[in-house]
Amino acid sequence: MGKGMTISEKILTAHTGRETRAGDLCIVPVDGSMATDTTAPLAIKAFGEMGGVRLKDPSRFHLVIDHAAPAPNERIANLHSLMRRFANDQGCALHDIGSGICHQVMVDHRKVQPGDVFMGADSHTPTYGALGAFACGVGSTDLAAVMLTGKIWLKAPATIRILCHGKLPTHSSGKDLALEAVKALTISGATYQAVEYHGTAVEGLSLSQRMTLCNLVAEMGAKTGIVSPKGLELPYPFEATYADQDAVYARTIEIDASSLRPRIAVPDSPDNVDDIERYQGTRITYAFIGSCTNARHDDLRVAADILRGKHIAKGVRLVIAPASRQVLIDALADGTMQTLIEAGATLINSGCGPCVGSHEGVPGDEEVVVSTANRNFKGRMGNPNASIYLGSPATVAASALHGYLTNPAL
Amino acid sequence: MINGRAHRYGDNIDTDRIIPGKYTKTLDISSLADHVMEDLDPHFKQKFRIGDILVAGDNFGCGSSREQAPIALKAAGISCIIARFYARIFFRNAINIGLPVLEVPNHEIQDGDALEIDMENGIVRNLSQGDLHQSTQLPKVMMDIVAEGGLVPYLRKYGDYHID
Numbered sequence: 001m002g003k004g005m006t007i008s009e010k011i012l013t014a015h016t017g018r019e020t021r022a023g024d025l026c027i028v029p030v031d032g033s034m035a036t037d038t039t040a041p042l043a044i045k046a047f048g049e050m051g052g053v054r055l056k057d058p059s060r061f062h063l064v065i066d067h068a069a070p071a072p073n074e075r076i077a078n079l080h081s082l083m084r085r086f087a088n089d090q091g092c093a094l095h096d097i098g099s100g101i102c103h104q105v106m107v108d109h110r111k112v113q114p115g116d117v118f119m120g121a122d123s124h125t126p127t128y129g130a131l132g133a134f135a136c137g138v139g140s141t142d143l144a145a146v147m148l149t150g151k152i153w154l155k156a157p158a159t160i161r162i163l164c165h166g167k168l169p170t171h172s173s174g175k176d177l178a179l180e181a182v183k184a185l186t187i188s189g190a191t192y193q194a195v196e197y198h199g200t201a202v203e204g205l206s207l208s209q210r211m212t213l214c215n216l217v218a219e220m221g222a223k224t225g226i227v228s229p230k231g232l233e234l235p236y237p238f239e240a241t242y243a244d245q246d247a248v249y250a251r252t253i254e255i256d257a258s259s260l261r262p263r264i265a266v267p268d269s270p271d272n273v274d275d276i277e278r279y280q281g282t283r284i285t286y287a288f289i290g291s292c293t294n295a296r297h298d299d300l301r302v303a304a305d306i307l308r309g310k311h312i313a314k315g316v317r318l319v320i321a322p323a324s325r326q327v328l329i330d331a332l333a334d335g336t337m338q339t340l341i342e343a344g345a346t347l348i349n350s351g352c353g354p355c356v357g358s359h360e361g362v363p364g365d366e367e368v369v370v371s372t373a374n375r376n377f378k379g380r381m382g383n384p385n386a387s388i389y390l391g392s393p394a395t396v397a398a399s400a401l402h403g404y405l406t407n408p409a410l
Numbered sequence: 411m412i413n414g415r416a417h418r419y420g421d422n423i424d425t426d427r428i429i430p431g432k433y434t435k436t437l438d439i440s441s442l443a444d445h446v447m448e449d450l451d452p453h454f455k456q457k458f459r460i461g462d463i464l465v466a467g468d469n470f471g472c473g474s475s476r477e478q479a480p481i482a483l484k485a486a487g488i489s490c491i492i493a494r495f496y497a498r499i500f501f502r503n504a505i506n507i508g509l510p511v512l513e514v515p516n517h518e519i520q521d522g523d524a525l526e527i528d529m530e531n532g533i534v535r536n537l538s539q540g541d542l543h544q545s546t547q548l549p550k551v552m553m554d555i556v557a558e559g560g561l562v563p564y565l566r567k568y569g570d571y572h573i574d
């Protein structure tokens with residue numbers, strides 16, 4: 001062989017049963033797949049049109065009702081019914097309203113494991129790279145083919161290495177690191193490629209923070225994103241896949257985490273990233289803590305620590321959508337949720353909530369939103385006349401407290 | 411052979427702007443066409459004639475994995491998309507649903523140019539500017555999917571993937 005392999009090359013090689021290198025075209029057996037109420041109805045339709053009768057393996061396929069849940073109108077209610085019927089007929093899992101955001105549900109319920117190949121009909125599926133899985137987002141028809149054949153065709157990606165030196169300062173988080181990386185690579189800089197995170201700054205990160213890192217590789221156009229499993233702690237034993245010392249990378253980006261101050265993505269693109277200091281004082285009316293990027297228990301605790309015993313600013317509303325039912329249970333058990341609600345937060349159902357503009361908190365014209373989510377495209381939250389800033393849970397909580405964009409480190 | 415007029419848009423057109431998330435939850439394909447590109451260009455529907463060609467710069471279709479984006483463009487009557495390059499999920503989705511997409515790096519097509527496209531050979535003739543472009547070659551498996559008219563007819567025919 002003569003040269004080492006990246007994590008993606010190793011996982012794909014293990015799945016195809018033959019040496020698979022960047023650029024190789026391969027047909028890969030898929031360990032798990034998932035669709036949501038945005039993508040499942042079309043996938044179910046395509047599956048039928050392909051001649052599909054039974055799922056290849058119902059135990060490996062999961063449906064999640066999270067994007068517009070509970071249903072805001074009869075049209076979507078009927079699509080939810082279609083998903084429930086399909087799950088019933090096929091004997092696959094259906095995670096109904098309130099279960100949480102698809103990606104959090106897959107991880108909470110251990111439907112994806114280190115070293116797996118996972119295909120999700122949602123662009124943020126690379127989130128599972130936090131566990132050391134090779135996970136990609138696909139569209140509904142590709143997913144229907146996985147449902148039918150248990151396989152996907154792929155071109156093994158070249159990998160970009162992101163080396164994160166030092167250790168994050170107290171008020172900076174995985175989100176700030178992820179935004180800095182999106183800025184460095186730009187919104188299209190990792191197209192068709194995998195991203196691998198390495199370095200001392202990521203070794204100390206929790207699973208939750210690693211999920212945030214991998215979540216945002218979607219905003220670089222990456223096929224997948226994986227955090228090197230060094231330092232990863234999981235509540236179960238697992239076999240980690242490491243990159244070889246002499247693995248070949250397309251390029252390497254280096255970030256000094258120890259000097260990283262809180263970041264903010266400025267409208268209308270997630271790669272439009274800057275130091276929050278430059279926007280300190282920008283008035284906001286709407287703060288959102290939610291989404292598959294940053295609505296886990298540790299995220300809510302960071303926000304509660306900032307808001308404990310205080311109240312959000314007049315004229316601001318703070319909407320919180322916990323990432324999953326498990327997150328909500330944990331945040332209720334230790335008083336985190338009580339603290340947030342006493343501070344004036346509005347709790348909504350565990351799910352995507354206003355992240356994608358389908359329901360539950362669309363901003364009005366000229367409104368300025370600060371959000372922990374991953375996209376601030378024009379119209380993303382349902383109104384093209386609102387502007388969206390993206391930051392960490394600490395940044396969003398501090399901004400809600402003051403009524404303007406606020407550096408949480410001050 | 412596809413003949414049509416170019417409608418030129420910029421770089422990084424995301425799928426939220428192709429079809430906003432609030433309209434995606436439906437199996438009614440014609441309702442998607444009603445809202446296609448509306449946040450990006452409110453006049454899109456008036457300007458666009460069936461068979462016209464959508465032309466973009468870099469990274470067309472980035473963001474959400476929603477297949478409703480290429481479906482909406484196809485339902486609106488777009489005959490073909492040309493971009494310098496595409497976001498990967500959008501590109502796969504378009505091929506899978508049988509919407510013709512060509513990757514033409516370095517093209518300088520302008521709004522209103524008359525184009526003639528030879529899909530089979532990936533050749534774009536710009537009749538207004540008098541030049542000619544070659545698209546990048548697709549991987550074999552994608553060419554097979556294109557040849558069958560999309561992934562649904564491909565799998566209906568073969569029942570499984572095949573790579574020689």
Ligand code: SF4
Pocket residue numbers: 067101102103122124290291292293351352355356373374
């Ligand atoms: S929370 Fe937002 S980004 Fe995440 S899966 Fe839901 S809609 Fe997509």
